[in-house]
Amino acid sequence: MGLGAGQKLAMLLLASVMLSGCGTLLGGGGPVDTFDLSGASIARRDHAHHHLQLLIPEPAALKMFDGQNIVIRSGPSSIAYLKGAQWGDRLPKIVQNKLLQSFEDTGRVGGVGTPGQGLAIDDQVVTEIRDFSIDATTNAAVVEVSVKLLNDRNGAVRASKVFQGTAPVPGTANADYVQALQTAFGQVSADIVSWTLAKL
Numbered sequence: 001m002g003l004g005a006g007q008k009l010a011m012l013l014l015a016s017v018m019l020s021g022c023g024t025l026l027g028g029g030g031p032v033d034t035f036d037l038s039g040a041s042i043a044r045r046d047h048a049h050h051h052l053q054l055l056i057p058e059p060a061a062l063k064m065f066d067g068q069n070i071v072i073r074s075g076p077s078s079i080a081y082l083k084g085a086q087w088g089d090r091l092p093k094i095v096q097n098k099l100l101q102s103f104e105d106t107g108r109v110g111g112v113g114t115p116g117q118g119l120a121i122d123d124q125v126v127t128e129i130r131d132f133s134i135d136a137t138t139n140a141a142v143v144e145v146s147v148k149l150l151n152d153r154n155g156a157v158r159a160s161k162v163f164q165g166t167a168p169v170p171g172t173a174n175a176d177y178v179q180a181l182q183t184a185f186g187q188v189s190a191d192i193v194s195w196t197l198a199k200l
Helices: 005-014 091-106 174-199
Strands: 017-019 033-035 049-055 071-075 078-082 085-087 109-113 123-135 140-151 157-168
Touching (some): 091 109, 091 174
Parallel strands (some): 033 085
Antiparallel strands (some): 123 140, 140 157
């Protein structure tokens, strides 16, 4: 029985990645491309919450996303890592930093900080990275983040939502896979910031 188009695509993509436990990402030598993400660009608006201060804790994540490896999903339960590529820091730390920058850049809240900075916090934006990978069967990036807006005064959850973004991979270089992840993350982070500000 012949392979379907999705299976062939997955096999071709897997030829360019390194299975978990092997190679350059885990000390096999050779150059490693290192990548960062960009935060969302949200237009400044007149309506603001200058009296409020937000806390952005580090996102929770499963171990496969809690590191520098760039994840490839070759099937429902199969994980591989992009060969010769890594994030510049642990992925949750990068996502936390870019969300913080995105909120700050709107100019619509009084302050934004991370745990330990001593801010008098009004609300927390509590997140979990559910997916941040390349789907080898569709050759597309998938980013999924769940968010809870938490009242820091009483611990009540104001609102919660799951955000997802997807983007096609434009080529076969490491930078192309990261570009797709950046596009998907840009969608998600912009939606998170806009949704949060609307709920405050």
